[in-house]
Amino acid sequence: MSAVLSVARATLDQADIVALLGRHFELMRSSSPAESCHVMEPGALLEREAVLYAARDGQTLLGVGALTLIGPQHGELKSMHTAAEARGRGVARAILQALMDHARDHGVTRLSLETGTADLFAPARALYAAHGFATCPPFGNYTVDPLSVFMTRTL
Template sequence: MQIAILPAPTPAFEDLVNTHTDFCDGTAPAESCHRLPVSRLFTPDITVWVAHEGDALTGMGALKVLSPTEGEVKSMHTRAAQRGKGTARAILRTIIDAARAKGLTRLSLETGTNPLFGPAVALYRAAGFSDCPPFGDYVLDPHSLFLTLELTTAEAPA
């Protein structure tokens, strides 16, 4: 598996974002879905990584810098056929390492409460993320779970 920064959208990436959008939109009402469209992922405050196996794009994730000390994990998604093979873990490790390299001391995320998000929540908890209140522009929502990781004391996931 290869993980690399994606500097601009590609057709394969757009297809994966559409798959992610369909997945998220099927789990909660529209006002509770916080996934980003392709056009909002390629901005100066966001870095996008993709995983490839050969020519196949298998997963994605992004780091949004919220402030000089805080970042947010965005748009984590692994193709269904790749789940359970370490793709998401490798992307998350890359994001955590990049956040540390930028000098961020806190990394947070919002994910869904639908049972379909259970494997993602387990991945984040295994990486050291713990529950937190809404951050940034988020508000309490029964369809959202907020997690955070203190980067100054946490180890990168294995």
């Protein structure tokens, strides 16, 4: 396998994208009680007109991430997932940077996200903190939940 990581826009008509988003959905559903699980099914991302980015090594899909608009100039990161076999290679960092660049280029001035409090989510929380995200109160339709961490940053 080569060591070249490329990140580009993706669509839900790509079978490997849908499959990885399905893996993400199943992992999130198995890791949190239903009332605390805010993962979106791939079809729901399409309904929300999400912008998807994917990281690949050649033709091999390594990770995905999505951006939805939740208000004027306010975006939310959704469905950030790195394939287990690709973790530790900077995949999530590269996707996050691509999503932040896309958001800036399209007039988004604030990005927010919801992630979990369990140890499973510690790498995600560390990644977001390292990129300027800080904890915040619930935003949008979210409510206080002891199993959720809400983070935001200006762009």
